Amino acid sequence: MLSQPFKEPVRVWVGLGFPRQLNSVVDAYQFAMEYCGNSPEQRAAIRACKAALTGDVDPETARGVFVAFATKKGLIAEDWLPPPIRGGRSSHV
Template identity: 65%
Template sequence: MAMVSKPFEKPIRVWVGLGFPRQLNTVTDAYQFSVDWCGNSPEQKAAIRACKAALVGDIDAETARGVFVAFARRKDILVEDGEFPHVAGKSHATYA
């Protein structure tokens, strides 16, 4: 089955580098981010599996988005609505 990147209804924003937000607009964006993330956690593996499933049409993009958001929130890299790049006390330097 062909892999088709589907856009999210609402983009996901994650912290990368030293407090820089990155916007993920599609399942492909989230998949690539999950694969490139330094780590091997169950949440990361679930995000990768969900994105792969959405890319081949087994689940919808919003289901994959929800799994990815749970991964990003667990790793403290999800940019929550209204959050700004310079948040005191948070370190977001785990993305390579």
């Protein structure tokens, strides 16, 4: 079971808006397993990563399924900008 690197890393938000770069199938698999939830997209990402780890599919296929999951959940960190803060107090000076 070898983890192949992705051609291009996937950047996701973790915790309180901290970016994390996922460079390989193992990284994506661990993230999907640790993510709180049980959606069909998450289960598909986990299955795709497992298949890539065993050599049944190529790493880029697993990456595509993982990106679909992360996009659906709003986890993709584009340009490393933190997500907007919603529902916070407004300050008037």
